[in-house]
Amino acid sequence: KAGVTQTPRYLIKTRGQQVTLSCSPISGHRSVSWYQQTPGQGLQFLFEYFSETQRNKGNFPGRFSGRQFSNSRSEMNVSTLELGDSALYLCASSSGTGTRNTGELFFGEGSRLTVL
Amino acid sequence: AQSVTQLDSHVSVSEGTPVLLRCNYSSSYSPSLFWYVQHPNKGLQLLLKYTSAATLVKGINGFEAEFKKSETSFHLTKPSAHMSDAAEYFCVVTGLGGTSYGKLTFGQGTILTVHP
Numbered sequence: 487k488a489g490v491t492q493t494p495r496y497l498i499k500t501r502g503q504q505v506t507l508s509c510s511p512i513s514g515h516r517s518v519s520w521y522q523q524t525p526g527q528g529l530q531f532l533f534e535y536f537s538e539t540q541r542n543k544g545n546f547p548g549r550f551s552g553r554q555f556s557n558s559r560s561e562m563n564v565s566t567l568e569l570g571d572s573a574l575y576l577c578a579s580s581s582g583t584g585t586r587n588t589g590e591l592f593f594g595e596g597s598r599l600t601v602l
Numbered sequence: 603a604q605s606v607t608q609l610d611s612h613v614s615v616s617e618g619t620p621v622l623l624r625c626n627y628s629s630s631y632s633p634s635l636f637w638y639v640q641h642p643n644k645g646l647q648l649l650l651k652y653t654s655a656a657t658l659v660k661g662i663n664g665f666e667a668e669f670k671k672s673e674t675s676f677h678l679t680k681p682s683a684h685m686s687d688a689a690e691y692f693c694v695v696t697g698l699g700g701t702s703y704g705k706l707t708f709g710q711g712t713i714l715t716v717h718p
Contacts, residue, residue, distance in 0.1 A: 490645070529711075531704070533704075536704075541704065542702070544705070578646075578704070588634075588653075589634050589694065589696040591704070591706065592648075593645035595644055595645045
């Protein structure tokens with residue numbers, strides 16, 4: 487069974503540009519979550535999508551957005567990039583069903599964004 | 603709100619010696635706790651989870667953790683370190699209900715170094 491796939495793995499942008507990152511979840515998983523990982527702030531939750539609907543959102547500005555498609559693939563977008571957006575962006579998938587967060591997420595290897 | 607504190611940012615051991623990575627949690631209810639591991643330039647992988655069944659939890663690769671409510675601790679241990687255990691380890695807690703979907707709250711991480 488293929489794991490979570492993130493593309494691109496590495497990218498370099500300049501301040502003010504925008505970026506779109508893609509995530510393909512494990513087959514059959516309907517929940518996709520996004521995390522930002524930086525040396526200073528650690529791992530922080532961005533948002534979660536399930537069946538094309540955002541169910542949960544972290545404390546990030548509106549420049550960070552996402553969406554999920556009918557095949558469960560997800561994209562996140564960051565507009566008007568700032569230097570502080572340089573980070574490893576991790577996508578994770580799970581079945582997402584049930585009323586309780588099981589905490590069992592399957593992570594991709596991440597997209598490393600550098601903003602110059 | 604729930605949180606976790608990892609008491610050591612770095613731990614260094616020799617191959618074949620025991621490993622102890624410390625984690626304390628704070629939660630207003632009985633939490634679900636996890637340990638995740640991240641090898642260099644890789645995504646995160648679930649090591650083990652505690653969800654109120656047995657207090658001693660066994661995970662992959664010989665790791666285990668014990669939930670101690672009286673001490674609000676969930677320390678990770680392994681009897682004998684292997685070179686391949688060198689990685690960063692995260693103690694994680696989840697919330698309850700719909701507001702927790704996809705959201706893991708991570709500790710700041712402990713980098714484990716294993717010397718030959």
